[in-house]
Amino acid sequence: MTVTIYDVAREANVSMATVSRVVNGNQNVKPATRKKVLEVIERLEYRPNAVARGLASKKTTSIGVIIPDISNNLYAELTRGIEDIATMYRYNIILSNSDQNETKELELLNTMLGKQVDGIVMMSDHVTEKVANAIRQSPVPIVLAGSIIQDDSIPTVNIDYFQAAFDAIQLFINKGHKEIAFVSGPLDYTINGEFKLGAYKKALQQANLEVNQQFIDATDGTYDEAILSWESFNKKGLVPTAIFAGSDEIALGVIHAIQDSGKRVPEDVEVISFENSKLARMVRPRLTSIALPLYDIGAVSMRLLTKLLNKEEVAEKNVILPYRIEIRNSTK
């Protein structure tokens, strides 16, 4: 019922090897033969079976993508970068959500390897030791996109999160702020607990400003908790004049809470977020934000993976992309 390479071969009076050559663009085919085969392919509407091809060639032209949650704009943007480059190199993507759950990550890694993907791009906010090990054991290359891991031998693509956060705090300090708060996402994520928080502390200390634990609030990263964050500062009798927000969503929550408390942004309180999603310019005040090049991180990760797949030399397996600060209206 379905047309196979054998049917085409018979109809075209050639061997299946020749059909295979035509289909795969092998040059060792006489033009006349090629033409004849192509005609039969068209007439029979032959569509090569990628599964059979995969089994025979040990290449599936599929790559696995494991991310925490596709419905989160941040990961979606990154995924789009991955997919565009994958398409460019003729790979397809098998996408799965891990919900940032170690067990799921491990299962997904296993499932994808079972599906014989040629490689994997993974994104995880907290790479556990077990996951790191699974990555090391993988028979196919795995690139970590926008994820932090100690092991240099595992390919990664990131920006310098520490420096980026440092720049933001420094910007506040330069403006004369002394009451600078940090409203963070989960602190057990390395990017938050180590880089953003670390940079926050270092910048403050370097400016001889006291690091007040009360000014550091770890939320779950949602809008609703960010709102509570500002209120809790006030309850403690604290009134920050500048806030470094771990994400755009956090920034929004904080800003609305500030406004609800009768203060203005940026006049009374200045806010800088860490993300710069599309949202940042579609809200009022528009968010001053550290611009995470999410699409690029995804794209470069996939590009790096293609190099690994082609066994090309890669000078640096740990790519650091540039970032910038987008100045808008949540700062003066």
Place this chain on the structure above:
Amino acid sequence: MTVTIYDVAREANVSMATVSRVVNGNQNVKPATRKKVLEVIERLEYRPNAVARGLASKKTTSIGVIIPDISNNLYAELTRGIEDIATMYRYNIILSNSDQNETKELELLNTMLGKQVDGIVMMSDHVTEKVANAIRQSPVPIVLAGSIIQDDSIPTVNIDYFQAAFDAIQLFINKGHKEIAFVSGPLDYTINGEFKLGAYKKALQQANLEVNQQFIDATDGTYDEAILSWESFNKKGLVPTAIFAGSDEIALGVIHAIQDSGKRVPEDVEVISFENSKLARMVRPRLTSIALPLYDIGAVSMRLLTKLLNKEEVAEKNVILPYRIEIRNSTK
């Protein structure tokens, strides 16, 4: 080098058929044998090759997902619904972006069929005749999620877009509005040109209100064009008192333009959007919005597909999901 079913069979002193039975949970295996095989599988870290299995069984447990753009929150939400249910039924997802481009859609359909997916869930804002035909020709079931097509024989999952839009306009009318504008996305998308616009006109006519073409503005759906939309009304000397926005992003643009022109929302102009993304409650004023159950549309589409794959009887191939209007602060 890689462990195959044959290695396991040899080590366990059974035939590969028996190993296959154990792996596939076939009950016709003596418990003792099963145990022995399981041990060897564990010891050898045997991982079944899904490609070989796919070739032999003609089932890949992969389903294709074709959407316009994963970086757009609307499609991402839908995709998450698809993926969750797919995972529940042990399917993996091959995801591709079509950018709402007919040629790409056709190519993707073809690629996925070549990869022998067991089924496809597709989302398209404008299903062309060629694409409809390709869907009909498909050897595997295809479900259209949140997409409009004339042909009842193609399975779909939607809400009643016409009625939903009608409700929104009716709400404005009931409040006594007479100058009601419709800022739309591309009108060549059936959902816009036929349903939202159609409902807009019908509701107005039914209330004996004049349908003024000047009050109908077709944008490309972006925030920036939505901003221009309000300005263009004003330039024409028109000042709508109520605006029906085709999406949350359009609503945001319109609202900001209104505010920039010195008017207030909802006091001077009321706005209702059509989408209710997470955004809707994270902006000020919070958006009154027709709540599209995007996640559910995705989930139900995938569920419908599993039924089709299992050759279950499906009473209704064209599923209509309920919707609601979320009243917030962009209306009085």
Place this chain on the structure above:
DNA sequence: TTGAAAGCGCTAACAC
């Protein structure tokens, strides 16, 4: 309850 053997549809030597 288990095994033998014939494919699934294709690629990739190797030979001619």
Place this chain on the structure above:
DNA sequence: GTGTTAGCGCTTTCAA
């Protein structure tokens, strides 16, 4: 340039 043939790793009859 083209054909022959041996797998790729698994499922699935069919026998035993």
